[in-house]
Amino acid sequence: MAVLEVRDLTVSYPTRAGSVPAVRGVDLTLDAGETLGLAGESGCGKSTMAAAVLRLLPPGTRTGGSVLLEGEDVLAMRPGRLRAVRWTEAAIVFQGAMHALNPVRRVGDQIAEAIQLHGKVGDKQAATRVGELLEQVGLPARRAASYPHELSGGQRQRVMIAMALACTPRLLIADEPTTALDVMVQAQVLALLEELGRELGLALLLITHDLSVLAATCERIAVMYAGRIVEEGPADKVFEAPAHPYTRALAEAFPTIGDRASRRNPHGLGGDPPDPRDLPGGCDFHPRCPVSIAACPTLELQLWPAGPGPSGRRAACVHVRDGRPELVREAPVVPVGEDAPAHRG
Amino acid sequence: MTATQPAPAASPAGQEPILEVRDLHVHFGARRGRGSTARAVDGVDLQVRPGEIVALAGESGCGKTSLARAVLGLVEPTSGQVLYRGKPLGRAQRALKPYRREVQLVLQDPTGALNPRQSVYESVAEGLRIHGVKGDEETLVADALARSGLRPPRRFFLAYPHELSGGQRQRVVIAGALALEPAMLVADEPVSSLDASVRGEILALLLGLVRDLGLSILVVTHDLGLAWNIADRLAVMYLGRIVEQGPTETVLADPRHPYTRALLSVVPEVRHAAPQILSGEPPDPTRIPGGCRFHPRCPALASGAAAEAGVDDRCRGEPVPVLRGVAEHHAACFLTDESVRKEGGSRVGR
């Protein structure tokens, strides 16, 4: 049984101007011990999705579909069961979590709080467990007595991971875990997450906008745009031979050092990630797409199989549907900057 | 080649550097004698030639931000010189005002860099008003916005920062800098807080400015990929010193300093030779290790390679000399750089 199974999830936020769809029909599966990377930029709905797994959405949010955590639908759970399930079956390390630590309490106490909320654990027992957790994330146990400001960014991120592991969840969701970190610390944190996944048999959902990070760390990648998954498949294939033009843009955004094609030639897309309140319609990527055709603004998207055999590769692009993946692969690199399409005001 | 002379080496382009930093030190002092000095920049030589993009790379705490601020005159150096077109910077704010027209700043966080109560027009016009630039203000603002890719410019005049996306805000910041028609830009992490797909166009914009307006740019970043994308030369900083310097392609293709090698090995990629993940984090600038400042974390020392070459004692005990001269590719390492190995013994370093 999969640890996490998301079926046709939709999430909309209520605003004064009406309902804003943040997630528009997402399917995901994650088994124990597996790492899945979710790639996307601001506004694509990835953080909403992560919050939806633990039903941590603001009041008034409307959801549809189901989120099965070890077979139970989180969206249909009663509040008592939900509280019990949170943290013990799945835990999240939020974006900017390093700043989510209470500055006037010692980190050890904050981790112990997570433990003691979920069981009648005595202070001494909790302290021992806190020490274990810190060691697991590569920090010496005595760091439990430190205050957040005494720790560096990387150390604080490790504390957040320790906190997430406090109740031995089966699923760990990390939302932009390395965004504010230096590349060396990023490598340390990613190596730690990989190791923990292996040692503890954790299912790991890693969310970031840096596709190269996912390609190096995860087994499978799903790419989100405007609330929908636009491509998914094995990590290396998706990164090296993207089937969707957006994936290709993401892949090229962070260049491979040594690749002459990107030397003095930064790749990117014109325009901006779409505002969920004002989506273009059809394939929402079409205004920025280098290979869009007349059919795209009114196309009804679904994930079509891409790539040979049962590789599990799918992409929501008309060229994939029509069996012409080379159009995406060999698309001309759109000149960016001054000659780019004028910005939508 | 021993590089002990203070005069700048003649560059292949045959041009005098537009900006030169000589033996710069920026120390943040102890408060009333308590605590130790943080030596954020601890002896740096750097040059930027006209029309060149120089990337200053390193992790947080390495001093690159302090160096950039010192170059802009926003922070007073403890010692050493910053020379613009051969002339040293003044100290007083008033003396720096004419300099400000020539060298402009692009900050990391475009959201914070714009006053949320000022419209785009007012933000871009601010520099013009401060310096009392003559000419039709509206046209100058429109030109600057157009040059940063916001077209049609008049449509953006009345926008407020919160109505724009991250990429657009960064373009407004760049337009504000361009309005003064500077000769040089100092960009501090210009794309690190922007979305991945937007990164490319801002970098392309910077490249375009060099190509079309002849600007020189000093980019401060922690992202080596950015240096690969746009920089002509790359200087890698660690704990207040430049540890490797040279043309970008040479440094990234054949890194000589163990720190640069480690950094390159952990840049995320699908298939990697075993990444050298350094343990721990760079020490505090108040507690700089003796000898080579990188030696406690150096993989070459830990693996015994330094011992085999017979330099391990020097790594632990002898301070590495400051890198001087800019034409060639060199690294501040006893093990990998011959000139440094030879020079080290003949100087009493700091």
Add this chain to the structure above:
Amino acid sequence: MTQPVTSEPIEALPPSLPPQLSPRAIARARRRQAAARAWREYRRSLEGMIGLGILVLFVAVAIFVPLFIPSSELDVTRATGTPFSPPSAGFPLGTDESGRSVLALTLWGSRVSLLVGFLATVISVVIGSVVGIVAGHFGRWTDSVLMRVTDWFLVIPFLPLAIVLATVLGPSLANIAFVIGITSWPGTARIVRAQALAVTSRPYIERARALGAGDWHLITRHILPNVVPLIFANTVLIVAVAILSETTLAFLGLGDPLRVSWGSMLDSAFTQGAASIGAWWYLVPPGVAILLVVLAFTMVGQALEAVLNPRLRGR
């Protein structure tokens, strides 16, 4: 990496404006729009509107009272009523110890109380804001020195200092206003300093400096606009305090003996023994007036804070 929050399209100008106006004029129009928006937001607060209504009433009365009650009614030598007579048809609020109409006294007294209150507030806010901005922006030893001075004024108990100053300077409206102003600025200074400190460390200040801005430009174009809303909300509350302070000083007999104010009425009432003879009509009107005015200012101040600080809205 936030999404743009589009609350209205960029070109939503008032339809009456011709499109060819210069950016400065359009910017001014935009500011007017923002002010109108703030007013609409303010109108939604019931307590704010009630408070504003009360204030408008009091100010109107204070301004227009000479038109319907001649000042001769305050003249002790021309008092026509029986001393300490309860409310009646001829004297709706009764009379004081000299036979003057308490209603006339209360209404005329509002002029002094409000005037001194406003004047004192102006002095207090100006000093406090200047000190706060200079301390917050320049920092380091300027900040230290100014803050020690502020602390000194904060620590000295208001009443003894006010009494001493009033005695030394002599009782007159201007002096009382000065005394109150000079003793109440530290509160404003601290709040303004905190905000100035926060603003000064923001990236756009650094950008402006990089553009070549001097301190004057930074203070006037960046810090002040960010601090003014705070000062405004704070000012309203200070007026309430100033009026109370004037009342206190007048009650203690330090006010201008030739002028009637609510405080002086209370002072007279007590010294003349109004309480012991049961002349409640002498004590209640000025007390209620003070209560209403201070309450009104507080209500307005709270509503203003909600308007100017969007995070408090919708609580």
